[in-house]
Amino acid sequence: xxxxxxNPRHKITKRGQNVTFxxxxxxxxxxxxxxxxxxxxxxxxxxxFQNEAQLEKSRLLSxxxxxxxxxxxFSTLEIQxxxxxxxAMYLCASSTEAGGAYEQYFGPGTxxxxx
Amino acid sequence: QKEVEQNSGPLSVPEGAIAxxxxxxxxxxxxxxxxxRQYSGKSPELIMFIYSxxxxxxxxxxxxxxxxxxYVSLLIRDSQPSDSATYLCAVIRGSARQLTFGSGTQLTVxx
Numbered sequence: 001x002x003x004x005x006x007n008p009r010h011k012i013t014k015r016g017q018n019v020t021f022x023x024x025x026x027x028x029x030x031x032x033x034x035x036x037x038x039x040x041x042x043x044x045x046x047x048x049f050q051n052e053a054q055l056e057k058s059r060l061l062s063x064x065x066x067x068x069x070x071x072x073x074f075s076t077l078e079i080q081x082x083x084x085x086x087x088a089m090y091l092c093a094s095s096t097e098a099g100g101a102y103e104q105y106f107g108p109g110t111x112x113x114x115x
Numbered sequence: 116q117k118e119v120e121q122n123s124g125p126l127s128v129p130e131g132a133i134a135x136x137x138x139x140x141x142x143x144x145x146x147x148x149x150x151x152r153q154y155s156g157k158s159p160e161l162i163m164f165i166y167s168x169x170x171x172x173x174x175x176x177x178x179x180x181x182x183x184x185x186y187v188s189l190l191i192r193d194s195q196p197s198d199s200a201t202y203l204c205a206v207i208r209g210s211a212r213q214l215t216f217g218s219g220t221q222l223t224v225x226x
Contacts, residue, residue: 042203042216056211102147109158
């Protein structure tokens with residue numbers, strides 16, 4: 001399987017706890033994106049990596065959120081002191097711009113429920 | 116004005132009919148346009164992308180782009196019940212090439 005993978009698929013946590021999600025992109029893709037999707041809405045951009053460098057962050061990404069891509073391969077997204085408003089599907093996507101292609105392919109997502 | 120707008124639907128078509136999904140965008144600088152299909156509880160799946168004005172066909176799907184009117188559409192021919200899903204229109208904006216999505220159109224194909 002050469003698609004994007006994400007773990008865990010589901011996470012239930014209590015308010016105030018920290019959670020960490022992992023994304024493994026398609027192996028030859030150097031660009032990695034995190035998005036968040038709530039019910040009835042399209043995904044919203046959170047942050048972007050090109051190789052190991054985090055090059056852009058959305059204003060949606062509060063100080064409680066941090067993302068890393070330490071070796072330019074997998075990425076982690078951590079949410080500290082979770083709030084009920086953080087409940088959402090967290091999606092990872094990857095792409096390559098080889099040949100001028102901009103298509104992004106999504107992983108299965110991590111569904112977070114904060115109780 | 117939202118950056119990417121879609122009719123939320125729901126849109127219902129009978130099996131075998133053509134489903135037409137529409138999307139408008141506000142940023143004239145948008146360069147690349149995408150349609151994703153999303154089944155309930157699943158992640159978005161890329162089904163079409165188009166970068167130039169005109170039509171692009173792939174099997175039963177045709178994407179149409181009109182940059183002057185800032186309009187993108189998706190036609191699904193010979194619609195099947197398995198096409199029932201939410202269809203998300205997305206455009207690329209910004210140096211990060213991040214996707215900006217509409218809220219999606221829910222399509223139901225009636226057997």
